[in-house]
Every structure is written in C-alpha cells, then in structure tokens.
Amino acid sequence: MRVLLSTWGSRGDVEPLLGLALELRAQGVDVRMCAPPDFAERAGEVGVPFVTMGFAVRVLVASRPAPAEVAAALVAQHFDVIGKAAEDCDVVVATGLMPAGVRSVAEHLGIHYVLAGFHRVGIPSLHHPPGPRPGKPFPPGETDLRVLWKIDAERVDALYREPLNTHRAALGLPPVDNVRDHVFTSKPWLAVDPVLWPFEGALGFDVVQTGAWIMPDDRPLPADLVEFLEAGEPPVYVGFGSMQMASAPDAAAVAVEAIRAQGRRALVSRGWAGLALIDEKDDCFAVGEVNHRALFRRVAAVVHHGGSGTTTAAALAGAPQVIVPQIVDQPYWAQRVAELGIGAGHDGPTPTVESLSAALEPALRDETNARAKAVSTTIRTDGASVAARKLINLIDQGPE
Structure with missing residues (x-):
C-alpha cells in the first residue's frame, strides 16, 4: 500500500x-x-x-x-x-x-x-x-x-x-x-x-x-528555555506561526507591553513574523522552533493567530488562549475559544497594548485556567x- x-x-x-x-x-x-x-x-x-x-x-x-x-x-x-x-x-x-x-x-x-x-x-x-x-x-x-x-x-x-x-x-x-x-x-x-x-x-x-x-512530538525543550521557565511564574507565550503580521508590524512590542501590564513574564516565539525581544529585561525570553505540546503545559496563556493546529495544541495542553485572528478560519477559532470558556478572542487582526491587555485579563483568570484544564481532557x-x-x-x- x-x-x-x-x-x-x-x-x-x-x-x-x-x-x-x-x-x-x-x-x-x-x-x-x-x-x-x-x-x-x-x-x-x-x-x-x-x-x-x-x-x-x-x-x-x-x-x-x-x-x-x-x-x-x-x-x-x-x-x-x-x-x-x-x-x-x-x-x-x-x-x-x-x-x-x-x-x-x-x-x-x-x-x-x-x-x-x-x-x-x-x-x-x-x-x-x-x-x-x-x-x-x-x-x-x-x-x-x-x-x-x-x-x-x-x-x-x-x-x-x-x-x-x-x-x-x-x-x-x-x-x-x-x-x-x-x-x-x-x-x-x-x-x-x-x-x-x-x-x-x-x-x-x-x-x-x-x-x-x-503530530506526535517528543523533542525536549532547550536547556536555556527550561531555565527561563523555572526562574519564575509561568510566562505568557506569544507567537503567530506562519503569519507574517503585515497588519501589525509592532506585534512583539505590543504583546510584551500588554503581558507586562498584566504583571506577567513574556515568552516570544519568532515565527515567520520575526518577533524579537524589545529590550534586555530578564522577564522576557525569545524562542524559535520548539515542542509546543511540552511548552504549552508550562505557560500561563498562549497568545496566537488562531490556526487550527496551534488552537488544538493549546487546548490539548490545557492552556488558556488569546487569539488575534488574521485570515480565513482564524476569526471562527477565536469565537469558538471564547464560547468554550477556554480563552478570549481579540477584536480584529491589529492589537494595541490596551486591546491585547484587555483580552488577556479574562484569559488569565483562575476560572478560565480551570475550564481550559477540564476541556483538555475531552480532546481526542x-x-x-x-x-x-x-x-x-x-x-x-x-x-x-
């Protein structure tokens, strides 16, 4: 065959x-x-x-x-x-x-x-x-x-x-x-x-x-990433995968400042948008290609574009999500995550510090975290x- x-x-x-x-x-x-x-x-x-x-x-x-x-x-x-x-x-x-x-x-x-x-x-x-x-x-x-x-x-x-x-x-x-x-x-x-x-x-x-x-994935997380994760409270992950974020060229700066506004550390995934750290403060860390299934179990929330794969990976890991939808199916995933109570959808593709911080607030609540953990057990x-x-x-x- x-x-x-x-x-x-x-x-x-x-x-x-x-x-x-x-x-x-x-x-x-x-x-x-x-x-x-x-x-x-x-x-x-x-x-x-x-x-x-x-x-x-x-x-x-x-x-x-x-x-x-x-x-x-x-x-x-x-x-x-x-x-x-x-x-x-x-x-x-x-x-x-x-x-x-x-x-x-x-x-x-x-x-x-x-x-x-x-x-x-x-x-x-x-x-x-x-x-x-x-x-x-x-x-x-x-x-x-x-x-x-x-x-x-x-x-x-x-x-x-x-x-x-x-x-x-x-x-x-x-x-x-x-x-x-x-x-x-x-x-x-x-x-x-x-x-x-x-x-x-x-x-x-x-x-x-x-x-x-x-996709099964048993790759270990890089040692420097593990060190960052263990150095403080779980960070908020932000990454937009294959999206180049043309409508939001300042996505990294906006995301980091919004995460800091919530009193959280930030984990920035470079992706095709080429996100990078905005300063040298030790509350932020940048990563490339890593095992999402392993990483998402160790973060406070996942901020992403709403692709079906990332949405499923975050849901399976029991991580609350904030979706900043860009194209095609992503607005629907944002709506669905909010309906399920496992996160929030950002209104539109271009976040500001204020709008993203507002979307993060419900995603970081204890009840959202509990709901995300409960839903994760039902994912096939x-x-x-x-x-x-x-x-x-x-x-x-x-x-x-």
Whole structure:
C-alpha cells in the first residue's frame, strides 16, 4: 500500500499531514508527501519522503501576486508534480489551498482520492456563511446562505476552471463545471476535533469528521528555555506561526507591553513574523522552533493567530488562549475559544497594548485556567489513527 499526501499552504497545512504520515507508516503503509519547499526540512526531521511542489509560501506571501496567477500555477503543479508522484500510489489525500487539479490526476491514474480540510469555513452549510475569497462580491445585505454559497462556487470557478479544464483536456478528461464541488467530492473529510469545533451539517455533502491529525512530538525543550521557565511564574507565550503580521508590524512590542501590564513574564516565539525581544529585561525570553505540546503545559496563556493546529495544541495542553485572528478560519477559532470558556478572542487582526491587555485579563483568570484544564481532557488524540484506518479500508476496496 502506498499513500500520497499533498498540500500547498502554511505550517498549519503541513503539520497535520505529517501526523497522518507517521500514523500510516506505523500501520505498515508506505507514504510520501508533496508540499511547498518551505517544509522539506521538517519532513526530513521525521523521515517522511518529500517531493517539492509549487513555490515557497513565504515568497508568495511577500510578493502578493494576483490570485488568478497563483491559481493557474498551482493547477499546473498538481498535474505535473503530483501527476508523477502519484503514479505508483493507491490513494492521494489533498489538503491546503484549493487543490483543484489533484482529483483529476487521481481520475487519470484510476486511484482513490480524498479531500480533507482542517477547518469547516470552506464547506457549504446552512449554519455559517462562506469565508473570504477573492472575486465576485456578495450582494449588499444578502443573508440567504444558499445564495452566498452559490457565489462562493462562482468565485472558485473564476479562478480555477479555465486552467483546470485546459489540463484535463490534455489528458482526455471531460470538463468540470463546478470546480469547488468537484474538488470536495460528495464525502470530504474534516480533520478537526469535534469538541473544539463540532460540525452541524453541510449543504449537499456528507462530511466525515475524523478528529484532528495531531503530530506526535517528543523533542525536549532547550536547556536555556527550561531555565527561563523555572526562574519564575509561568510566562505568557506569544507567537503567530506562519503569519507574517503585515497588519501589525509592532506585534512583539505590543504583546510584551500588554503581558507586562498584566504583571506577567513574556515568552516570544519568532515565527515567520520575526518577533524579537524589545529590550534586555530578564522577564522576557525569545524562542524559535520548539515542542509546543511540552511548552504549552508550562505557560500561563498562549497568545496566537488562531490556526487550527496551534488552537488544538493549546487546548490539548490545557492552556488558556488569546487569539488575534488574521485570515480565513482564524476569526471562527477565536469565537469558538471564547464560547468554550477556554480563552478570549481579540477584536480584529491589529492589537494595541490596551486591546491585547484587555483580552488577556479574562484569559488569565483562575476560572478560565480551570475550564481550559477540564476541556483538555475531552480532546481526542486519535484523529490520525482514524483517518489512517479509513484510508487502508479504502485501498482494500481495490482501484477506483
């Protein structure tokens, strides 16, 4: 058995796939990954064979090309890179930014295809509106969710349908009319913890919620970090992962001052935003890439962007959270954390010292800490195992 895992996106799109890859390997399945070059080193650290697909995410974010240009380039990569990498595979799992061409590759090769997502924002539903996407604007004041989701599909078509059908024609495949629904299939998978984000139902799709795909991590914390942690009360962690925080260039200074305003020490994670210490006071410490599962159990709260992986890691560790949402699903995670009583959501992507300090205040209450600890015991850790078994069962059914 051989499975190809494919994605194009940030760390939050890659790390869950690595968790699934390790689980598949533990169950005797050969696995390889296609992902942006940004993550080749990370895949190598855990021994997952890696095929570079597409351009670097950090380069794209910095250069801000036109959405249609990105869409056409990604579709070409799907047919070229994934088309070759999947040739001896039994199934391909696609995630990340609209993987428009991956199902066509699987169709051409006669292998199974699964679309998986790490949030529900893009799945049509009568319980929530579509997330942001470039293209045709929604009519002013329109509240009919069926109308909004139809426009969402039209936006996807405008970006992807022409390049997708051009490549399909070259393989002798018929054209696709509705790209979004074609990519999703009738049974998309949702790799999200059902406690953190229960799924109420989809509009025309039979969604399979597996639970979050959690990457195992047994790396010890660096000695100098441990020394800082043990030198005083638990600090407040602040980090924004793969977000470059263009709307908040002073994020580090704002966060440190807001944390100090609450009488707490600060632990600053550099991330793609390049956060750094703002002075030489001994109440702050800067870290790079570390084991979040181990670290978050030792902090007073986690201030972050609201990616699904970081939100799940903090919840699993029982750490209160403050989410400063930037894009796509992150405002929804901020809302959900507040609803669960395990933290607070900041209003908007650009914090000030006053606004972030105000969000930290409820997150640092004893009752929030107790609630976060209680919820942590309900988080499932078997999502990757559930997904791996489903993939194995799919392969056992024979070719598509």
